[in-house]
Amino acid sequence: MTGAELVLKVLQQHGIQHIFGYPGGAIMPIYDALYDSDVEHFLCRHEQGAAFSAIGYARSTGKVGVCMATSGPGATNLVTGLADAMMDSIPVVAITGQVFSGLIGTDAFQEMDVLGMSLSITKQSFLVQSLDELADILHQAFEVAQSGRPGPVLVDIPKDIQIGAVDFEPYPIAQKQYPLLETNAIAKARDLIGSAQKPLFYIGGGVGMADAIEEMQDLLNATQIPAISTLKALGTVPADYPYNLGLVGMHGNQAANHAVQECDLLICTGARFDDRVTGKLDSFAPNAKIIHLDIDPAEIHKLRQADVSILADFKQLLPELAVTPSISTWQQHAADLKTQYAWRYDFPGETIYAPKLLNLLSQRLPFDHAVSCDVGQHQMWVAQHMLFSSPRNHLSSGGAGTMGFGLPAAIGVQVARPDCTSVVVSGDGSFMMNVQELGTIKRFKLPVKIVLLDNQRLGMVKQWQELFFEERYSETNLSDNPDFVTLAKAFDIPALSINQADQIEDGIDQLINSKGPFLLHVQIDEKENVWPLVPPGKANNDMLEGEL
């Protein structure tokens, strides 16, 4: 068979049925092989869309997402997506075509040093040097993408290797290997948990990535320790857990941010002390001892010194930590904080209050749903006001904060989970960054539901200009937006525009009940801001609040 055929064979060996991509000269042999293959290819309308769809596919299933592009500009268009996957530890394999080996380094047409570009935005990358190593490299790519802390891997394949003849040999797929549990550290951690007066779980995306949500929930049940969540962890702690204090950080719930400042033991579980979580690092959880649990040794002591650290697979580790401390005063305090700072929806105006709309939408969506969002104010409202039953159902570009993520990610979700109601919540700025993917929705008749919160502004930047730049609104006005309803219609997507509070119910009904895709265009007041907010450089209990 040819190298190109081998690529598809290896994908199938790893259980890959769907890939996202865009063809071009240097990857034509693989596209030619695709023509007869059982692997289903989703033609996106921009390689960045393909990368984000692969991410959506991976995030919503825990499987590897695969995207493909041609050399040069095809590969550069993948870069933002791979960087996003790197920051959020998402297992993605990207395959790029490269010019003929002999032409590499001659500035040939569409020749770019993709391996060089990939170094800082992938977990690992390969330029295939010979046909002999092609299969092995592809298998390694899948293994590296999923093992330990997951991440994106890029394989750049010169055209001569795609057309060369090679034998296909079955390859034993490696079994996952876990580090041995460190019994000493576990004993120390148990002691700390058992003797703490005010312990707090600080839960990150690592729990979901390790497929250890059940183990985490069991641990919460056993310990009854209050818990705060990062953006990527939302959906891990059951919504009805009495000590679920919600999102921590810059736009976190006040309950979470106060609790973390008061705790005497912080059990960091698959999180990484990101600056959007900690605020001023020196004053984050100032009186707490730290237990740091992770699979990646490089996270330990990176930003905060740990008193006890354990490197382990969470599925094995978490059950070992079930100690029940006597902390009734602290539990009561956590429950009180939760009540005191519960989100409020008694907005008086007649216009549409986005948090209220999102909260209502969240309650109305069928059980099997996933929400992908873009970046900005709407992203924070999704995190604050929608409820999730698993982190696989909340797709948000966390580490990279990449506008344009939402629409293609939701396409990936819909391909991976055809029966799921795949929703995008986007802003008028972000939506336009990958708006071409409406073409992908049209082509594959994907029933993606789009909620476009239109404040005619780059809202989050505008909010910072208002608060920290003396209301000097430099380049954040989008009041000349296109007519989004007409735009949707051009792609055969029915759409409805609403701007009054009493239209919310009908809007949500139409969105959910439509058989195919739907765009709900929601016009909101540009003055609405995201609260609370921990100003940059401030401690987490130093929050600004708005008024309803």
Added chain:
Amino acid sequence: MTHTIKLEASNRPEVMERILRVVRHRGFSLEEVLMKQCHTTNSTQITLTVSGERPISNLENQLNKLYDVAQLERAQTGASAVAMNA
């Protein structure tokens, strides 16, 4: 503060770039470097002397997690790469 780190890495052509990128990005500057391909073991031996204010263990962790790095050890702080291999 200068530190010397010895690494055994795969002998893929980009391995030096990959390692030096991490050194720079994680806040260290390269003072000296020695690199030798070992064709019998299919590996590359690298000795780096770097300087920087951040904890060296952070850099070691970042280097160690590179898929291409098989082994890493810290030689003594203060010594130079060239002297270590003389």
